[in-house]
Amino acid sequence: MTLSSAGDTIFALSSGAPPAAIAIVRVSGPGAGPALAAIAGSVPEPRRARHAALRDDDGALIDRALLLWMPGPNSATGEDLAEFHLHGGRAVVAALFDRLAGLPGLRSALPGEFTRRAFLHGRIDLTEAEGLADLLSAETAGQHRRALRMAEGGLGRIIERWRSVLLGLSAQIEAAIEFGESDEEVGTAIRIDGALAELAGEAKALLAAPPAERLRDGLRIVAAGPPNSGKSTLINALAGREVALATPIAGTTRDIIEAPVRLDGHAILLTDTAGLRDGAEEVERLGIARARNAIDGADLILWCGAPEDCPAPDRSLLLHTRADERSDVAPVGSLGVSIHDPNSLIALRRSIDAKAHLLAGPDDALSLNARQRALVGTIAEELAVASSMLDPILQAEHLRICRDALDRLVGRSGVEDMLDSLFGRFCLGK
Ligand SMILES: Nc1nc2c(ncn2[C@@H]2O[C@H](COP(=O)(O)OP(=O)(O)OP(=O)(O)O)[C@@H](O)[C@H]2O)c(=O)[nH]1
Ligand SMILES: [Mg+2]
Structure with missing residues (x-):
């Protein structure tokens, strides 16, 4: 167009x-x-x-x-x-x-x-336009605040500051190239290295913030574990409706079942999965492969199996499910939950809420989308390479690549291909 x-x-x-x-x-x-x-x-x-x-x-x-x-x-x-x-x-x-x-x-x-x-x-600039698109689709308070921060130029201002610092550093390097090595230039090189490392640190800190997609599309919370462990029942309880079939037959859930919900102000995509077990028949095996993919992509796993079998403990809440029926007590670090004990479900929601808060980061953090993260990643890498170089000609080249990435970030160059898809997200009249 x-x-x-x-x-x-x-x-x-x-x-x-x-x-x-x-x-x-x-x-x-x-x-x-x-x-x-x-x-x-x-x-x-x-x-x-x-x-x-x-x-x-x-x-x-x-x-x-x-x-x-x-x-x-x-x-x-x-x-x-x-x-x-x-x-x-x-x-x-x-x-x-x-x-x-x-x-x-x-x-x-x-x-x-x-x-x-x-x-x-x-x-x-482009980052503000992206923020506006998110602002128009924001549904939760967290999405609203992040989108507003971006739409108000939160990232754009950082980029402008980086640009002016980089331009100054490039000028110093050009001067060093022109006038050659001397004692004074060694001093310049050290000053430049320090400034480059500082910028690289800032870029890395930006990358460490939770990605914008996580807030926009919802945190991916996946119930996983062995068959019959109560995953579907749990998903239904959290969603507040019958999203998935739950029966006493092991292997009831075959496919991935997703339910977008709002839990305590967080946008969440709840996912139910097939019970993990060996030796299942063909269709169930396909479902189990999908379950493993969902586990890999989860922000948080509600693990309904034995703690020692948990595939990713650092991203998991360990649950001792069907607690009312079991003679063993919940091991340390696991949360006992029973569908018949409302207090246990309240405690589960609280734990999920605490994890969601951690995953979403502070409300005033800047969240970068995939496009922005890729470019800030390039900038962080190029800055790190430039600061490790001794040859000013090579250094200048790496800084040029950085400036190019900054231009792309705010949409000064190389963005024609994404404008249609970005502005197509807006409604008519915006
Ligand atoms: N008493 C009791 N029964 C439960 C509880 N949670 C689930 N159940 C029952 O346990 C059985 C299995 O529950 P599901 O939710 O289907 O288990 P699942 O992990 O989804 O099973 P698959 O889909 O086969 O992997 C059902 O009959 C549920 O009613 C619980 O907390 N207490
Ligand atoms: Mg199930």
């Missing part, structure tokens, strides 16, 4: 689906001012709300509405921008749409096109 942002003017309903109390229609591009003049008689004072009658081309009244006029480049999109706040009835909105579509150079916007224009005009 190629979009010319000069020349054409876009419009869309930016508020929720009608009918609603108020509908907000945005118009962005060079035709926004003429559209206001044509429909409302004149263009209002910039950035001041004005009440006016909206009229069709034959003078018929469409609605009385509040108008906003935000001339570019100091507008959300960086272009001339008009907003109509009208009554949110379907026919009212449809009439305004017809009127706008009849004006020369105006067309309906594509999903995310307003934000895309804001990015193309440098009003926001």
Whole structure:
């Protein structure tokens, strides 16, 4: 998709689906001012709300509405921008749409096109656009706060600081290359090494934060263990509904069963798996292979088997399931749970909540998505390599690669291929 942002003017309903109390229609591009003049008689004072009658081309009244006029480049999109706040009835909105579509150079916007224009005009960088996309889809308080931090330029500002430090260091290296070795330059090299190591440390710290996908798509919590250990029953209890079949027959669950739930404010993807055992028949074996994959990809495993058999103790909560029926007591470090003992389920939820808090990290942390992590990873590596190099020419080359990765991070270069998929995530009118 190629979009010319000069020349054409876009419009869309930016508020929720009608009918609603108020509908907000945005118009962005060079035709926004003429559209206001044509429909409302004149263009209002910039950035001041004005009440006016909206009229069709034959003078018929469409609605009385509040108008906003935000001339570019100091507008959300960086272009001339008009907003109509009208009554949110379907026919009212449809009439305004017809009127706008009849004006020369105006067309309906594509999903995310307003934000895309804001990015193309440098009003926001790519990390802020990514944060906005997450903000629009945020459902939990944690997702909201992280997305807001990104949308407000939390990462963009760090990148800008790194850029200016790197530019300064590159200049020092260039000078060292030009003037050759001397005692003074040895001093410069040490200063540069220290600064590079410091930046590399910052990059590594960013990478250590929980990935954004974990918060966006939910923590993956997987119930696993031997057949008949009560995994499906547990998943049903946690989900609060019958997600999976639970029967006394060992090998009931064959496939992966996923249930997105909200537990104490955390978005969680609960996963039930086939019981692990040797010598199962073909279909069950396929299910067990899937169970092992789910265990590998889990953020947290609810392990329902013997503690010594747990495949990943560092990512597991050890559970002593069906506790009411057993004569043995829960071993140290295991939590006894019984479906018939509400207190044990409350204790389980508390343990899950504590783990989820740890996995999600503090609410004010910056969470990087896969694209951002790959680039920050490159930066951390290149900085480490550069600081270990003695040859300033090679050092300069590694710093150039770092600067290139920084440009990609904020969308200054090499991002054409991902813009469609990013802005396609936005709703119409954003
Ligand atoms: N008394 C008692 N019975 C339980 C408890 N949890 C599960 N059960 C019973 O144990 C049997 C097996 O439970 P499931 O949840 O199907 O076990 P599973 O681990 O999913 O089994 P597979 O899918 O075969 O691997 C069922 O009859 C459950 O009703 C419990 O805490 N107490
Ligand atoms: Mg089961």
